[in-house]
Amino acid sequence: MSIVDQFGNLVTAAIGQTIDLGTTGDGSVSPAGASALAIDSGSSTSGNFTLTRNNGNNTTVVMTATLHGTAQKFTVTMSS
16 A cells, blocks of 8 residues: 555655554455554555455455544455
8 A cells, every 4th residue: 555645646654654454245355453554654655465355256345444543544345
């Protein structure tokens, strides 16, 4: 994940940030939980994550990534 401004430009973190990752539905994310990813001070990107949807028809997994300690979040939905 990366920190970007409203124009899509990478932004360097003034202080370290962590990102909580969680899922609902038929799948999983790794790593998961509180502060699963970190964006270090002076950096603009975190480590990687893997979102997996279970096999089968009509399965959906929703991942939510939240900037730790805030209400800022986004979701990713994978479905068949």
